[in-house]
Amino acid sequence: MQDNRQVLVQPERLAGWVERFGERNGNFSVEAAGAVVVLRAVNGCTAELTAPLSLVVENGPPDVSDEQTALDALIQAASTPAxxxxxxxxxxxxxxxxxxxxxxxxxxxxxxxxxxxxxxxxxxxxxxxxxxxxxxxxxxxxxxxxxxxxxxxxxxxxxxxxxxxxxxxxxxxxxxxxxxxxxxxxxxxxxxxxxxxxxxxxxxxxxxxxxxxxxxxxx
Incomplete structure (x- = not known):
């Protein structure tokens, strides 16, 4: 069986949440487009992370070849003063x-x-x-x-x-x-x-x- 859900994660806690996602689900790939980052784990679990306060990222999508760059860009987008x-x-x-x-x-x-x-x-x-x-x-x-x-x-x-x-x-x-x-x-x-x-x-x-x-x- 599988379960689906949505959770809210504060920007300052996101790095820790992603680390725990990997611990629970195994290795994962990272795809990024603008203010959205998608994590795809080897066990089939997928996490789509969206920064709602940054509907447009001025500098374009982060470099998807670098997991840390993508996540840092997402955290920065979510932390944008608003x-x-x-x-x-x-x-x-x-x-x-x-x-x-x-x-x-x-x-x-x-x-x-x-x-x-x-x-x-x-x-x-x-x-x-x-x-x-x-x-x-x-x-x-x-x-x-x-x-x-x-x-x-x-x-x-x-x-x-x-x-x-x-x-x-x-x-x-x-x-x-x-x-x-x-x-x-x-x-x-x-x-x-x-x-x-x-x-x-x-x-x-x-x-x-x-x-x-x-x-x-x-x-």
Missing amino acids: TVGLLLIRRGGYAVGVSRNGKLVASKTGTRYVQSRTAAGGWSQQRFARRRANQADALVETTVDRAQAIFEGHRLDAVQAGGDAPLVADCLEHPRLNCYRKLPALPLLTVPDPRREVLVKAAADARAVRVRLTGIPVS
Whole structure:
């Protein structure tokens, strides 16, 4: 059997992670293209490493004949100083902020109730659905208000969203946040109910190397 998964690795821990990858899976080859490095181990396990904060590497792909050069280039790309707008939203709460080099520099969190789906039918179901939609709209409006106030004081390089994908899309499609859709968007984070500690972790994760593992041997 094989297993697939994705993990986030901070740039300063990447060298150690790669060393442990080799210890677990044996010798591996290195392929590099821009901000992506792929490790292919002899046991069939593959790790695709992506530096999300460097969507374009100015100097082109690193020399794939040199493993250390490729990994050093990836670490440098992930460590590039950047200011990121954070937008986390789930039913019932939001957290917005700005991070600089992985550290939270401005933030706002809050809660707003959105009713769960109901199994009731007929008129009651329609009434609950309308109420739920109104509550979700109110949550989006509040989140947009807070995000606009936080974001406009900073020059953002990218946006990191997390939580409920449809609610995130509603926020970023709002006219007052539409300008931020032109920025590089980092992969959506899976987060628990947005609180300050969740936002702090999202700030760190925004600069993490995304590692997609496939073909992991399962004993």
